[in-house]
Amino acid sequence: MIYDVIVIGAGSMGIAAGYNLAKAGKHILMLDAFDPPHDDGSHHGETRIIRFAYGEGASYVPFVKRAGELWRDLETLSNESLFLQTGVVNVGEPTSSFIQNVRTSAKLYDLALEQYSAIEAMKKWPGLSLPGNFVACFEPTAGVLRVEACIHAYKKLAIEAGATLHTNEKVQNIIAGDIVRIQTTHKVYEAKHLIVTAGAWTTELLQTMDITIPVTPTRKTFAWFEAEEQLYHENVFPAYCFELADSLYYGFPSIDGAGLKLGRHDGGETINPNDPLRPFDEQDAIDLQNFINRFMPQHGALKFGKTCKYSMTPDEDFIIDFLPDHKNIVIAAGFSGHGFKFSSAVGEALADLTLNGESNQDLSLFQLSRFN
Numbered sequence: 001m002i003y004d005v006i007v008i009g010a011g012s013m014g015i016a017a018g019y020n021l022a023k024a025g026k027h028i029l030m031l032d033a034f035d036p037p038h039d040d041g042s043h044h045g046e047t048r049i050i051r052f053a054y055g056e057g058a059s060y061v062p063f064v065k066r067a068g069e070l071w072r073d074l075e076t077l078s079n080e081s082l083f084l085q086t087g088v089v090n091v092g093e094p095t096s097s098f099i100q101n102v103r104t105s106a107k108l109y110d111l112a113l114e115q116y117s118a119i120e121a122m123k124k125w126p127g128l129s130l131p132g133n134f135v136a137c138f139e140p141t142a143g144v145l146r147v148e149a150c151i152h153a154y155k156k157l158a159i160e161a162g163a164t165l166h167t168n169e170k171v172q173n174i175i176a177g178d179i180v181r182i183q184t185t186h187k188v189y190e191a192k193h194l195i196v197t198a199g200a201w202t203t204e205l206l207q208t209m210d211i212t213i214p215v216t217p218t219r220k221t222f223a224w225f226e227a228e229e230q231l232y233h234e235n236v237f238p239a240y241c242f243e244l245a246d247s248l249y250y251g252f253p254s255i256d257g258a259g260l261k262l263g264r265h266d267g268g269e270t271i272n273p274n275d276p277l278r279p280f281d282e283q284d285a286i287d288l289q290n291f292i293n294r295f296m297p298q299h300g301a302l303k304f305g306k307t308c309k310y311s312m313t314p315d316e317d318f319i320i321d322f323l324p325d326h327k328n329i330v331i332a333a334g335f336s337g338h339g340f341k342f343s344s345a346v347g348e349a350l351a352d353l354t355l356n357g358e359s360n361q362d363l364s365l366f367q368l369s370r371f372n
């Protein structure tokens with residue numbers, strides 16, 4: 001049997017692509033080394049921020065706006081609550097590139113953005129403590145996606161639409177051609193088109209085709225702290241992104257009584273994605289504690305920490321493109337720690353690239369050739 005499309009990796013991006021292709025009536029097979037959602041890739045930990053006034057650059061705004069529409073559609077289709085409109089506050093010195101990009105994005109695309117001095121922000125959110133030279137740009141329409149629930153919802157709808165999903169079946173080898181052959185731990189499958197969305201394993205997988213892409217798997221940590229609900233509950237405290245002089249932190253209000261969640265975006269050590277991650281340790285705790293003691297000093301004790309994988313590109317922009325010389329293979333990788341919010345729109349774009357050879361979205365920022 002020859003499938004229309006095989007998707008390798010049914011995580012954040014792959015499951016959304018699989019849903020879009022099955023909905024289009026295509027005969028599709030999704031293969032995953034684990035059983036998504038799972039804790040071995042990049043999509044666990046309960047929550048992901050979605051913000052539209054984009055600190056990484058205004059060129060992302062149309063894509064993330066489309067993603068926002070598609071998350072709303074997914075909520076309706078699945079009858080699940082996936083998005084919490086907590087708002088997101090972006091904090092830093094007014095000269096920081098992140099804050100400047102947030103402001104430019106909001107201005108160019110007419111997005112709601114409330115701007116506060118440090119004193120005003122501390123009055124609005126008494127759980128915050130900010131130095132006088134900081135500003136806070138609050139995006140009230142932004143918020144939080146329930147990450148595992150989003151993947152569950154796409155998985156259910158994809159299977160209902162006719163997609164086949166094989167879990168716990170790792171792809172070992174890709175043999176390109178007019179018909180692509182995929183060797184897994186179980187057997188060989190064939191398809192007219194291939195989508196590679198293997199997250200932190202994408203570099204390793206493409207090496208089986210002698211193709212090297214600059215995507216580096218990286219260990220990341222995050223943690224939850226006890227929080228007084230009056231100050232930090234999701235109804236009174238937003239999700240947050242801080243750009244400091246030499247670091248970037250992000251986090252979440254206390255959602256469903258879970259406590260304040262905090263992670264560091266920059267840094268992290270290069271890993272082999274097949275090795276178990278070094279568990280959350282004392283040094284990880286100290287780093288997060290230093291941040292939270294300074295900016296949310298009324299937090300309580302650290303509850304627990306976890307580890308996760310980022311897939312970093314050198315410029316931290318994504319890769320969404322055909323493989324050179326293989327017009328029936330599309331890859332989406334290198335989401336560099338800010339990709340989940342886009343995954344609904346990436347899934348749509350991957351289906352369009354595969355079926356029509358093009359997408360309505362401007363994907364020029366994500367071309368593989370920029371690394372040549």
Ligand SMILES: Cc1cc2nc3c(=O)[nH]c(=O)nc-3n(C[C@H](O)[C@H](O)[C@H](O)COP(=O)(O)OP(=O)(O)OC[C@H]3O[C@@H](n4cnc5c(N)ncnc54)[C@H](O)[C@@H]3O)c2cc1C
Pocket residue numbers: 008009010011012013014031032033034036040041042043045047048049050169170171172197198199200201202205220221222250263308309310311332333334335336337338339340341342
């Ligand atoms: C701690 C943390 C916090 C984050 N916070 C945010 C945030 O607030 N907002 C945001 O937008 N983004 C955030 N991100 C980033 C976002 O979660 C990722 O960019 C996104 O999940 C990447 O999706 P992916 O599909 O590339 O990878 P994954 O979701 O990991 O999917 C890849 C899948 O491929 C499978 N696979 C790999 N190799 C093979 C193989 N050989 N055969 C078969 N299957 C295979 C894996 O099992 C996995 O299921 C965060 C990430 C982390 C780790």
